[in-house]
Amino acid sequence: MVTEILEYDIRERNVVISALPVSQKRNDDVFGRIGPLETRLARNEREIDAAQNVRFRVFVEEMGARLPAEAMRRERDIDAFDLVCDHLLVLDNSIEGDPEDQIVGTYRLLRQDTAFANNGFYSASEFNIEGLIDRHPTKRFMELGRSCVLPEYRTKRTVELLWQGNWAYAVRHRMDAMIGCASFPGVQPEAHALALSYLHHTCGAKGDWAAAALPELYCEMDMMPLEAINPRRALFAMPPLIKGYMRLGAMFGTGAVVDHAFNTTDVLVILPVSAIANRYINYYGGEAERFNG
Template identity: 70%
Template sequence: MAIELLNREVTPETNQAPAPTPDNGDVFGRIGTLETRLARSEREIDAAQAVRYRVFVEEMNATLNPDAMRLHRDIDAYDAICDHLLVIDNAIEGDIEDQIVGTYRLLRQEVALANGGFYSASEFDIEPLLARHPDKQFMELGRSCVLPDYRTKRTVELLWQGNWAYSLKHGMNAMFGCASFPGVVPEEHALALSFLYHTVLAKGEWAVSARPELHQEMNLMPLEGINTRKALSALPPLIKGYLRLGAMIGDGAVVDRAFNTTDVLVVLPIAAISDRYINYYGADAGRFAS
């Protein structure tokens, strides 16, 4: 489980774009009292882990390792090598622990390969995908969550502004990561999974599959039996957002019993992102991310 609980749809062209903020290299945008930036200290990472615990364990009933449960923190070994994107509400009085309302975990390919690989590799066979693109740099998105009161368009907009600016800053060519359906019974999501399989399956040079021992069939309904409107309505909003950007979905779902989710792999080449989103977020966002 890596990407979950951004529960409102976003249509960027109808909303105010996050404002670039050139004063700090790790601040990627602001809307009102909210800003998105990278975590600057262990204390801020700890606060992000606490937010993740509140969402994944207290809300979604995930079961973490005993130390994580005792500490009330969603924490694993990847936290030490990832950058942590935050959404902060500066209107909240108190310490930084109280101000973090959303987070993403970002892992660049060069860092991943120097430290044992990507998190998603535990569920999906991504090595062939990487091998087919030796000239590209991949970036993994993971552990995304937003506190319930902040599941609004502006929060999601800021997270995407951060992802976009970060990818440009570091010269990334593609993003990928797990996206989650609630529950551990793929058949309960037959309409949505079948729609993804028939319409946006990653093929050719972008093909990627679930690990064979974990592979759950996504092709649960024939194409002619799928009502597109109902299928789109059945998709988690975050997955719909990825599809609008031009994302593809790997072949096969994976049941993650610890996090009580059914996961699919999202693959998003930077070059595939539609012009309207590039115009909205800014093709030269790196100018304030450097």
């Protein structure tokens, strides 16, 4: 499950980008910097714990998610996947204190080899992705999830750094495709009939890339015929994060899933690296060097 991030347009930018020393670019886990903001992987358990608290503040306090009692008591969004995932962070270095006090955004990243050696992919709890992966035996998948940013940091800079981190991570680990659950707010799919129908008709994954919601969780996305859809209104009704995935060239699985615990309606994002729009690759750099000086 992922939450919304403020929409942005990479063509409209006015940022000061700092250069990283060559030694850092080669050896460090820092993927990029814009002003005081920095994106990198979590380095220790304290930083992961702080990222889980950021997730709690967004998912529970802001969006109304209902987590297990222990998670609610600890004020942490936490599950078994956290133990095996890498945790991408955005930090504000202008905040005084320890690094864990500076975390303002996060993404959870899971590579296929790690997933298969442990609990599988989180997405498999809602969508049938086994066939999708089996049809691409030479491709390496990674899962993006648990995306959130504190309200005061939902800006172009933060979002650009999150995508810089995702892209740099994919390049570093030679990933071929990204998957993950993206969310509409609320547990009534019909409230999003326009947007869900638009995804179904215009961005539905086909052929070797097709995947569907698990039968026992399946909710119809095809609630309106294509000729009844106003594309501009459909895009306006789309959560910003899902719209961002669309701009990158993502496809979406068939059927949505209601996640009562997180108070969301989820769709499956399928994004082959080869499908990412050239203008985004040109922007972030083929080797993800855009914000590394």
